[in-house]
Amino acid sequence: MTRRNTEGKRPAQGQPATRLAAPDPAAWAQLATLRRALYRFLAVIYLPPDEDRYRQLLEAARTIRADRALLAHFHWYLHWQPLLDHLTNEHPPNVAELLRAYTSLFVIGPGGRPSCSLYASSYLDPDRRLAGFISLQVEQQYRTAGFVLAPQMHELPDHLAIELEFVAALCAYEAEAWQARAAAHLRAILQQERHFLDTFVGSWLPELARRLVHDDMTGVYSAAAEAATALVRHDLDLLAILLSQVDEV
Amino acid sequence: MTALRGNGAEQPNSSLRIAILLCEHVEGLGNAVNLAAIQQWFAEHDPAVVLRVVPQLCTARPAGLPDLLAALAVDRIVFGLCREQRHLERIAAQVRQAGLDPLGLETVNLGVAIVGPTDPETATRTARRLLAGAVAKVRSYPGSSVDNVKPRLPHRLSRRGFLGLPLLTNETVPSILRRQCAAERGCTLCAQACPHGALQPQDGEIVLEKMRCQSCAFCVTTCPREALFFPGSTSAQIEAQVRALLAPEPGEVQPYGLLYVCEEVATTLAAVQPGWLPVRLPCVAMVPPTWYLAPLLLGASVVGVLPCSAHCPPALTQTIEERVQFAQHFLQAVGFPSDLIQFRPIDASGPVAERSDIQSLRRYPEPPGAVFSLQPKIIASLLLELARLGSDPSGASSPSQQSAFAHHAAPLGIVQIDQAVCTACGLCAAICPTEALQAETTAEHWTLRFEAASCIACAQCVSVCPEQTRGAIRVHRMISWEQLLAGPRVLAQDRVTRCVRCGASIAPARMVDRVMALLGNESPGLRENLAQYCASCRFIAGPAAGRPEHDT
Structure with a gap:
């Protein structure tokens, strides 16, 4: 869906003056990698379902569930269980059902308008104008991090799936920074992650989740929004703690 | 017990299935706790409770806990332990794995509650009461949200940990129930009370800075609207627990x-x-x-x-x-x-002394309504009930209507207004989180009413009063029986000044007088403009206002 612009500017790159002396950066790198996988998983849910993508999604859900003994150490796991239940039970919804629900919820609803928009602009723009200044702000965030949409991706930058994919990309950068033990670089990435989660994804996801509870008949999309909200809120707390630790170095 | 959105106000659900998991060593406590008797008591009184003895429950990894919980298909869990469980974080993960909310888990340390050579009957009775209390508490648990958790970094990271991932620990923190919170009106009671400065007012909301929060739950009971939710410490949960702990048992005289x-x-x-x-x-x-x-x-x-x-x-x-x-x-x-x-x-000594005065309150029937609620009206009715019982052992008469009880920690208060100084701005009523003060404007009058049974003496009204330095408003922490029994009363009243042009209300007369007094010797035209015209007509009347030829 996306590719990384190798020529793009990465946060605070080129200034890894401080070497990180955290107890075990490799462990934090692993956690960032895990978070990346989870955000990518959520991003895929909010793309239009097709056979191939859906098969991969179910496989990923089974993998996550298989690791429950480990993941249950995180409080967000409790809020992921309804989603995993939907996707790993014996009779998960089929692609046709999901596609019908996706179209009705997010593309064109009964009255000609989708009941639950997947664009940040629909929630954050005072005039609810798509492709307006919210889209521009989000795109600016992408550009700063050197993240560009793949040419085959014909969506506005503030689409939920793309925002989640971007957070996943930031997690990947974070993992690299932990491995490199570069404190200044790491701090910049953590700050960007926190800013993006707080200002963009985290600020409208709860409202989307609220709307989906009423409108989603499959249960998959509302459970995914609940799961995403829980993960984002948890990560905001985690990033605050990590930033305070990095600042102490 | 999957993640429910806690609002701290849900009623206990008697249909919830609850598991009491007991450590295998509990039976040996005191001079032997009779588990069969406890099991029989629950079977008779609370059939939704299942009781199981779990080997190694007090250790780090009780064998097969997630599978057991899944098999029991329960909604809530109570642990009866022989000692303090030091690995609650790992237990919480296992509970979460079974799809249950670990913040709703209640542990009862029977090891410290039943000590010494207690006779088997007393040990069994005490254990049963403590477990029944815990069951009632978890039954009233409304469920948590992700806001109720603060992740904390592990003290040290181990490379031998699970796949090298740093396993975070979690601390319980309060969450703010926005629908009940009065921050939008300017209330900052909880923020003022927080001893760690973790709660801050921000754009008409109270925001919790989790990093500062020390999980003391002190804020929870400062809010008269019960807008702070702390899993395990809501007034409803504590009341349910206390009622179950103290429930009378036939034949039990201790x-x-x-x-x-x-x-x-x-x-x-x-x-x-x-x-x-x-x-x-x-x-x-x-x-x-x-x-x-x-x-x-x-x-x-x-x-x-x-x-x-x-x-x-x-x-x-x-x-x-x-x-x-x-x-x-x-x-x-x-x-x-x-x-x-x-x-x-x-x-x-223990609370078992043979004293007739200690027993004095036990003669009266248990109150049916909530008595632990933080709402001022319930506090007032509790105090009135105690006063009624105390002043007349038969419980038939009311407390003396003349008396008042003042104390600096009194949970209720009264407000006094100096009508000579009050400008009737109504800010005191606007901020009052319990609506003890209510301002009303009719065609002729502005009225400020006060209800003592709703006043918690928080003094938010004093903090916003523009005339507080002149003593316009005072709050006294006291329980005034007279005012509690009297109900709402008029505290201040004033006639409304009307626009000479359109007849709309300008302001209460005393506010206009105060503005005139502050203007002093300013131009008479301005004074007249402000005193006689409403905000809209002032612009229309403009400089002509006050002149005799002004067309009204």
Whole structure:
């Protein structure tokens, strides 16, 4: 869906003056990698379902569930269980059902308008104008991090799936920074992650989740929004703690 | 028990299935706890409870816990342990794995509650009461949200950990129930109360800075609207637990004392005499004055509090002492012995002394409604009930209508307005979080009403009064029986000045007078413009206002 612009500017790159002396950066790198996988998983849910993508999604859900003994150490796991239940039970919804629900919820609803928009602009723009200044702000965030949409991706930058994919990309950068033990670089990435989660994804996801509870008949999309909200809120707390630790170095 | 959105106000659901998981060593406590008798009691009184003995429950990894919980298909869990569980974080993960909310888990340390050579019958009875209390508490648990958790970094990271991932630990923190919160009106009670500065008002909302929060739950009981939700410490949960702990049993004559215990010193309970039933709280400074009094109406022969000495900030210790003192003085004032409330009774004898005065409140029927609620009207009715029982042992008459009881820790108060100074701006009513003050403007009059039964003496009204330095408004922490019984009354009233042009209201007369007084010798035209025209007509009338030829 996306590719990384190798020529793009990465946060605070080129200034890894401080070497990180955290107890075990490799462990934090692993956690960032895990978070990346989870955000990518959520991003895929909010793309239009097709056979191939859906098969991969179910496989990923089974993998996550298989690791429950480990993941249950995180409080967000409790809020992921309804989603995993939907996707790993014996009779998960089929692609046709999901596609019908996706179209009705997010593309064109009964009255000609989708009941639950997947664009940040629909929630954050005072005039609810798509492709307006919210889209521009989000795109600016992408550009700063050197993240560009793949040419085959014909969506506005503030689409939920793309925002989640971007957070996943930031997690990947974070993992690299932990491995490199570069404190200044790491701090910049953590700050960007926190800013993006707080200002963009985290600020409208709860409202989307609220709307989906009423409108989603499959249960998959509302459970995914609940799961995403829980993960984002948890990560905001985690990033605050990590930033305070990095600042102490 | 999947993630419910807690609002702290849900009713207990008797259909919930609850598992009591007991450590295999519980049976050996005291002179042998009779588990069969406990099981039989629950089968008779609460069939939704299943009781199981689990090997190694007090260790780090009880065998097969997630599978057991899944097989039992329960909604809530109570652990009955022989000692303090030091690996609660790992247990919480196993509970979460089974799809249950670990913040709703209640642990009862039977090891410290049943010590010494207690006879089997007493040991069994105590264990049963403590477990029934915990069951009632988890049944009233409304469920948490992700906001109720603060992740914390592990003390050290181990490369041998699970796949090298740093396993975070979680601390419980309060969440703010926006629909109940009065921050939009300017209320900042919880933010002022937080001893760690973790709650801050921000754009008409209260925001919790989790990094600063020390999970003391002190804020929870400062909010009269119960807008702060702390899993495990809501007034509804504590009341359910206390009612179950003190529930009368046929043939049981032993009086019980209720002891609020700080989480930090829960393990020192072993030093407490038998007969005290402990209620563990994150910090006992959160116990409001009425929580000391309410258990007496529910059958407690005495109520005590056991704070931690070393860890508690001095301000919190002082708060605890003041509230205990209030409860003691209040009891005395209404005709009961003050030692029904005891501060740090750890060295004292148990609450089983054969004293007729200690038993005095147990004669009265248990109140049917909530008595632990933080809402001022319920606080007022509790105090009135105690005063009624105290002043007349038959419980038939009302407290003296002449008397008032003043104390600096009183949970209620009264507001006084100096009508000569008040400018009738109404800011006091606008901020009042309990609506004890209500301003109303009719065609002719502006009226400020006050209801003593709704006033918690928070003094938010004083803080916003523009004339506070001139003594326009005063708040007194006192329980005025006369005002409580009288209901709402008019505190201030003024006629409304009307626009000479359109007839719309300008402001209460005394506000106009105050503005005139502040303007002093400003131009007469401006003075007349402000005093005679409403905001809209002032622009129309413009410079012509006040002149005799002005067309009205």
